[in-house]
Amino acid sequence: MMMEMEVMHSTQQDMDLIDILWNQDIDLGARREVFDINHRQKEHELLKQRKLEEEKRLHLMREQEKALLAQLQLDEETGEYIPRPPPSTPLQLGVTPLEVTQNGDFTQEAGDSMSFDECLQLLAETFPVEHTQTPSVCLDTPAVSVPASSNMMMSPEQPALSTATISSGQPTPSQGMSPDLEEAWMELLSLPELQQCLNMQMEDTLQTTTYPLPTSAEAQTPSYPNYPTVQTPIFNPLTSINNVTTNNLNVSPAELMNTFDGSLPTVAPSDAFRQMKVDAPQLDTSFSGEGFGGVFYPITEQDECSSRHGQEENERMCDSPSKAAFTHMDLYSLSPVDSMDRSKPNLTAEHLDSDSGVSTNGSPNARSPGISVYESGSFSYSDSEMEEMDQNPGSAESDYSEMFSLNFEPDHFMASDPASEVTGQPQQQEKKPKQRKLDIAEERGLDDAPFTKDKPKKRSVRLTRDEQRAKALAIPFTVDMIINLPVDDFNELMSKHQLNEAQLALVRDIRRRGKNKVAAQNCRKRKMENIVGLEGELDSLKEERDRLLNEKSKNTKSLKEMKQQLNSLYLEVFSMLRDEKGNCYSSSDYSLQQSTDGNVFLVPRIKKTFKSEKKHLSHL
DNA sequence: GAATCATGTCATGTT
């Protein structure tokens, strides 16, 4: 591309240089037209014109699709669009002739068929196959054949929309797909019938061991005459699946071509073409690998697990306790050297951070946070841990260290991805950072420790030490399973697998530590809850104390007032008392006292004192 | 570099 840009402004001298380069690179299959400015200008104009036509077609298709959707109604239960029954005529479900469907749930009428065919046409017209085929076929993104639904059933006389029409030739968004086209893709993918077909094909893919691969020319549908013939290597997912299980996945495009050549028409039975194959578009970084992975590439778990590419997803798939949990891990991925080598920039670094997921909060999805040591290029184990291993030669960790040395196969690992090394695989390298970001974001989303105080997690990528150990010892199940399985299931799992002493010790330690980790987290959570509860209780007690103090002060004040009132009343009453001569009683000699029945008596103080002394003397 | 916090781990007791 760079070269092409330069050629656009080249001088004659440059053209001479190009001649030299052309002569040198002629074996690579480059054509002279590539370097011809006039030719490229014409090509550019043709592309513009074609693009305009495509936009017009797209607009027409949208209008037709809207008109079609107007005839449909959304089934609120299934979320599918079903034909709107004619208001005048009742439903004729029992009378209507059965349409040829592969899925009973997928009922279609003529409108659907028209729409879907039109959609296919839109697909075909939107992404015409180019003659210029990138030699680097995306090996790690196997396309999945799309089944033919009832109206998509393709007879041999009616060749299906070929794998080439969609998969190989169409530009990916990063290769210049306009937003309109991308939007059109999204609309197409959102069609229920298309998804239905995709799902059906996925089932067929799971059930069928081998499909004969139609040739590109055969796959051309006559319904779309605008399609140029594709003569480029097409990645067949089915073939790749077979290769994955038996051979090295990282085959060169030439090998792929050979593979296709060997599996083509002579072997293909005629009825095999009833299964129309619509390979998904060539995967690219932003278009298919992530967003449409579940739609276009429903690869079997086995296939995913055995694929080195997309290992992150593979491990997650394999880690699911329900199904693939007993699948042995890739020994290369289990090697600690694996981690070391993965730090190299041109290797499959996106597979580094595969985390089987240790439950950290009781929920199995939570991960143990940790910083990625891969990013720093260092080994997975911390220095302290390595020191610990060195200092405890008899410990289990020392055994793990011994196992590390056994798994040290750097050359093997380096050779695990020859295609990327040879070709450079620019699109894969472009994909890695995005993949990593997605993984980090995903793991952050899953990271929901119970004790976080809403602080954002930055340590989320690294494998936990136990996970690293488990990988190092090739434990054939996930740390998550080891920790969270019930004891019976765990014992059963142990009995099913022949583990050596080191593996058994590690598994037990992982289970103990994992459970204790969760217990510690729960303990701290409870402790925090207790603290919070005590704080609340303390606040309420403080409020209660304040209230009582306030009440006490009020009562004291009230009592004081009452005493004052009583005293003034006493003095008033006492001052009003007179003896026979009309003299006032002395307050020092007399006092007023109230009896229990409420009567008030004037008691002489001296007399009282005298009486009390007299009583005292009589007792003596 | 010390202080603080979050988390993992171990030892030990309890259920």
Add this chain to the structure above:
DNA sequence: TCAACATGACATGAT
């Protein structure tokens, strides 16, 4: 008796 759980204490890494 054993597994699971609870918890104090300590270590470690991050901030």
